Amino acid sequence: xxxxxxxxxxxxxxxxxxxxxxxxxxxxNIDSLTVGETDDPSFSRxxxxxxxxxxxxxxxxxxxxxxxNVKQVKLLEQGSSVERELLLVKIRNTPENRNEIMAATEIYxxxxxxxxxxxxxxxxxxxxxxxxxxxxxxxxLGIVExxxxxxxxxxxxxxxxxx
Amino acid sequence: xxxxxxxxxxxxxxxxxxxxxQGVTDVxxxxxxxxxxxxxxxxxxxxxxxxxxxxxxxxxxxxxDGYSRVTGKVGVVIATSGPGATNLVTGIATAMLDSIPxxxxxxxxPTTLIGKDSFQEIxxxxxxxxxxKHNYFVTDVNELADTxxxxxxxxxxxxxxxxxxxxxxxxxxxxxxFIRGGVIEPYEQSEAEDCDIDRAVEIINxxxxxxxxxxxxxxxxxxxxxxxxxAEKIDGYIGCSFMGLSALxxxxxxxxxxxxxxxHYASSMANKEADLIIGVGVRxxxxxxxxxxxxxxxAKIIQLDTDLSEINKNVKVSVGLIGNIxxxxxxxxxxxxxxxxxxxxxxxxxxxxxxxxxxxxxEQQAGAAMTPKKIFDVINExxxxxxxxxxxxxxxxxxxxxxxxxxxxxxxxxxxGLGTMGYGLGAAIGAQIASGDKTVLITGDGSFGMNLNExxxxxxxxxxxIIVIMNNGVLGMVRQWQTLxxxxxxxxxxxxxxxxxxKLADAFxxxxxxxxxxxxxxxxxxxxxxxxxPYVIDTLIDMDEFVLPMLPxxxxxxDIITAKEQEAKP
Numbered sequence: 001x002x003x004x005x006x007x008x009x010x011x012x013x014x015x016x017x018x019x020x021x022x023x024x025x026x027x028x029n030i031d032s033l034t035v036g037e038t039d040d041p042s043f044s045r046x047x048x049x050x051x052x053x054x055x056x057x058x059x060x061x062x063x064x065x066x067x068x069n070v071k072q073v074k075l076l077e078q079g080s081s082v083e084r085e086l087l088l089v090k091i092r093n094t095p096e097n098r099n100e101i102m103a104a105t106e107i108y109x110x111x112x113x114x115x116x117x118x119x120x121x122x123x124x125x126x127x128x129x130x131x132x133x134x135x136x137x138x139x140x141l142g143i144v145e146x147x148x149x150x151x152x153x154x155x156x157x158x159x160x161x162x163x
Numbered sequence: 164x165x166x167x168x169x170x171x172x173x174x175x176x177x178x179x180x181x182x183x184x185q186g187v188t189d190v191x192x193x194x195x196x197x198x199x200x201x202x203x204x205x206x207x208x209x210x211x212x213x214x215x216x217x218x219x220x221x222x223x224x225x226x227x228d229g230y231s232r233v234t235g236k237v238g239v240v241i242a243t244s245g246p247g248a249t250n251l252v253t254g255i256a257t258a259m260l261d262s263i264p265x266x267x268x269x270x271x272x273p274t275t276l277i278g279k280d281s282f283q284e285i286x287x288x289x290x291x292x293x294x295x296k297h298n299y300f301v302t303d304v305n306e307l308a309d310t311x312x313x314x315x316x317x318x319x320x321x322x323x324x325x326x327x328x329x330x331x332x333x334x335x336x337x338x339x340x341f342i343r344g345g346v347i348e349p350y351e352q353s354e355a356e357d358c359d360i361d362r363a364v365e366i367i368n369x370x371x372x373x374x375x376x377x378x379x380x381x382x383x384x385x386x387x388x389x390x391x392x393x394a395e396k397i398d399g400y401i402g403c404s405f406m407g408l409s410a411l412x413x414x415x416x417x418x419x420x421x422x423x424x425x426x427h428y429a430s431s432m433a434n435k436e437a438d439l440i441i442g443v444g445v446r447x448x449x450x451x452x453x454x455x456x457x458x459x460x461x462a463k464i465i466q467l468d469t470d471l472s473e474i475n476k477n478v479k480v481s482v483g484l485i486g487n488i489x490x491x492x493x494x495x496x497x498x499x500x501x502x503x504x505x506x507x508x509x510x511x512x513x514x515x516x517x518x519x520x521x522x523x524x525x526e527q528q529a530g531a532a533m534t535p536k537k538i539f540d541v542i543n544e545x546x547x548x549x550x551x552x553x554x555x556x557x558x559x560x561x562x563x564x565x566x567x568x569x570x571x572x573x574x575x576x577x578x579x580g581l582g583t584m585g586y587g588l589g590a591a592i593g594a595q596i597a598s599g600d601k602t603v604l605i606t607g608d609g610s611f612g613m614n615l616n617e618x619x620x621x622x623x624x625x626x627x628x629i630i631v632i633m634n635n636g637v638l639g640m641v642r643q644w645q646t647l648x649x650x651x652x653x654x655x656x657x658x659x660x661x662x663x664x665x666k667l668a669d670a671f672x673x674x675x676x677x678x679x680x681x682x683x684x685x686x687x688x689x690x691x692x693x694x695x696x697p698y699v700i701d702t703l704i705d706m707d708e709f710v711l712p713m714l715p716x717x718x719x720x721x722d723i724i725t726a727k728e729q730e731a732k733p
Contacts, residue, residue, distance in 0.1 A: 014289075014300070062472035063472050
């Protein structure tokens with residue numbers, strides 16, 4: 001089962017190492033991890049996606065709560081939160097596939113952000129499922145290189161994570 | 164916090180003043196290039212804080228750990244950068260696995276040289292990340308005092324553990340204003356939910372065969388009286404994990420002793436037959452439960468722990484009471500009903516008799532030979548209630564766990580979770596200095612060989628530590644496994660060393676004698692108890708002695724081995 005966990009941490013020396021070290025130590029298999037500063041620069045927010053059962057999820061949350069720099073941990077329920085991911089993908093640019101790339105970009109509401117005669121680079125944002133679908137579409141056209149950020153997520157409505 | 168005026172100080176002065184402020188009276192350590200400034204301040208403050216110089220940083224870390232185990236105070240160790248810091252690693256890990264509060268202070272190269280592979284530079288915060296509760300790399304002298312205070316707070320709060328503070332040389336030299344504070348209090352512990360207490364009480368009231376399982380989280384927390392009161396009230400029995408030893412006096416008749424791999428027959432059997440297990444400050448470790456898939460199949464489990472990640476970690480529980488163990492336990496004790504379970508008493512008393520019968524057979528077979536049990540009979544007879552027992556790791560440790568008559572808490576120092584051979588001598592020295600009481604180190608020739616250099620420390624400080632080397636010339640515990648599970652192929656466990664421990668002790672300046680009969684052991688032990696200073700008793704025992712009973716690794720109570728001749732199930 002896919003779990004999205006939001007973690008509010010102090011923005012201090014080594015905090016990302018502490019969090020990622022925990023995964024290795026306890027044998028958790030993490031799908032993605034994103035981190036960035038919040039509106040208050042003394043805190044960062046980490047979003048973790050974990051594929052695992054109830055036991056793995058409970059252990060991960062409880063172990064995270066034990067870390068001194070971790071201030072808040074919350075499981076984000078699928079229905080009541082919004083998730084986004086960003087994909088940058090460089091695709092071979094040939095006369096044969098150009099139209100198809102343009103069409104996919106249009107339909108997926110993606111953006112071409114770099115263009116040369118040999119390759120073009122597309123930016124896509126959306127839920128991971130949309131990103132996956134876009135990748136499937138352009139794969140046969142010749143992906144040169146790609147990079148995805150992993151999921152960031154916020155709860156819908158008024159509930160917030162920070163203390 | 165008491166207020167006083169601000170004073171201008173260097174980082175190293177702040178280190179010493181903050182340690183004193185936190186109530187530290189003794190620190191263990193070893194000087195070196197990047198802690199020269201701290202040692203200079205220790206020199207100046209030697210009338211206010213006592214430094215014990217060990218032979219090796221590892222010994223210092225174990226001494227700080229032993230110091231903490233007998234006092235409950237935070238043990239403090241200081242080491243220099245690089246190898247000084249890495250030598251602490253085993254001691255810090257030992258403290259981590261057994262939840263012992265410790266603050267380790269290391270020096271490091273100046274911040275300008277960090278990351279340049281400078282002489283004796285090591286990223287010790289990186290190295291110790293997985294084996295500390297938290298650690299710090301201090302880059303600003305203005306944050307130093309509060310960092311040390313927070314380190315003490317973290318070390319002793321909730322489930323205790325080690326915290327490391329790495330201080331680069333230039334931060335030790337830099338100056339800032341220092342305002343003296345008071346001893347920092349631990350973080351407030353959460354309390355278990357009332358409805359969960361009620362659920363636990365309901366389960367207890369409906370149980371017919373209750374068993375209370377005590378661990379390190381309960382030992383030394385002043386719970387002895389309450390634990391006994393609950394056992395009486397619900398007509399149950401008590402057992403413990405290795406770390407729970409000394410929480411209850413062995414003389415108490417409802418106390419069945421240690422359970423698990425080398426536990427007492429009665430406590431392991433009671434686990435199997437119980438319909439309720441109340442785990443108090445235990446983590447249901449593999450050594451205490453055997454195969455968790457087969458563990459306590461008939462029982463509901465209630466678990467009390469301050470660490471929420473322990474609930475449901477190793478076994479699935481019916482009720483988890485997260486938070487202050489002491490108050491959760493008291494609330495249960497107050498609310499549960501008085502019960503009577505004569506059938507359960509009958510069952511457990513039979514287990515006790517069977518356990519005794521198994522032991523007696525082994526002793527009869529041994530005849531006049533100096534068995535481990537006879538050695539501990541002598542120690543129990545001669546020691547008093549304040550005598551501290553420390554051990555190393557191996558067969559001797561399990562014999563100590565089985566046979567020592569513990570009379571009160573915090574009189575036992577032994578590496579449970581990490582199982583650190585070489586732990587004992589440093590820990591015994593730390594425990595003796597902390598308690599001021601006679602300390603008996605039970606060790607083996609293998610374990611003793613690992614850190615016997617600390618004999619120099621014991622002699623220098625004339626520490627009254629009695630070192631009983633249960634000398635069988637082999638690595639007995641590993642050899643026992645080779646006998647049982649590896650077709651008696653004794654790979655590298657027969658030491659065949661020519662070390663003469665008497666001459667060795669003599670060279671260090673310690674008294675020593677060698678004994679090979681139980682009468683001689685008794686005489687030597689009595690001499691040692693009267694002697695003011697370290698005393699080595701080289702005690703020759705048979706290499707084929709086993710620690711029994713034994714639950715094979717990954718096995719369960721059905722696979723119990725109770726006699727040497729018994730074939731282990733594959």
